[in-house]
Amino acid sequence: MKITLTFLVLLLLITVVYAQEVDSTAQPEIFEFEWAGEKTTMQKYFIVFLKSGSERSQSQEESMKLQQEHLAYLGGLYEDGIINLNGPTDGQTDIRGFSVYNVATKEEAKRLAKNDPMAKAGRLAVEVHPWWLAKGSGVK
Structure with a gap:
C-alpha cells in the first residue's frame, strides 16, 4: 500500500512538472518604456x-540530405511564427548561423533548436542567449 501511494504521488508530481514545461499558453516577457518620446514595448527573444x-x-550525400x-x-518554424530572423554567417568562424526565436522561455528555444536535424546529427551545436528587442522590430 505504501509503495502504491508513493508511486501515485510521484506520478502526480511528474504530471504537474511536465504540464508546466509544455504550457503552450506561456507568453514572452515584455515591458513598456519610452524612448525618444515614443512608447515602446520591449520583448525578450x-x-x-x-x-x-x-x-x-x-x-557528402548525408550532409546534403541533413542540410535540406x-x-x-x-523554414517550418519561420512559417509558424516561432523564428523571426534566420540565416547563415559567412562561415569564417565556428558560428555557422543564427536564428531569433519568438518563444516564452530559453528552455523552449533550446528544445526547438536541438530538434533541428543538423543538431540531432551533431553537425551543429546550439547556444541560446536571451535578447531584448523592441517588439515588431526588423532589419531595415
Missing part, C-alpha cells in the same frame, strides 16, 4: 547561435 558541431564525419532537412525544419 532568444538568439540561437548554431555553431560547428563535433560530429562532421557524415558523407535543416532548411525545411527552420
Whole structure:
C-alpha cells in the first residue's frame, strides 16, 4: 500500500512538472518604456547561435540530405511564427548561423533548436542567449 501511494504521488508530481514545461499558453516577457518620446514595448527573444558541431564525419550525400532537412525544419518554424530572423554567417568562424526565436522561455528555444536535424546529427551545436528587442522590430 505504501509503495502504491508513493508511486501515485510521484506520478502526480511528474504530471504537474511536465504540464508546466509544455504550457503552450506561456507568453514572452515584455515591458513598456519610452524612448525618444515614443512608447515602446520591449520583448525578450532568444538568439540561437548554431555553431560547428563535433560530429562532421557524415558523407557528402548525408550532409546534403541533413542540410535540406535543416532548411525545411527552420523554414517550418519561420512559417509558424516561432523564428523571426534566420540565416547563415559567412562561415569564417565556428558560428555557422543564427536564428531569433519568438518563444516564452530559453528552455523552449533550446528544445526547438536541438530538434533541428543538423543538431540531432551533431553537425551543429546550439547556444541560446536571451535578447531584448523592441517588439515588431526588423532589419531595415
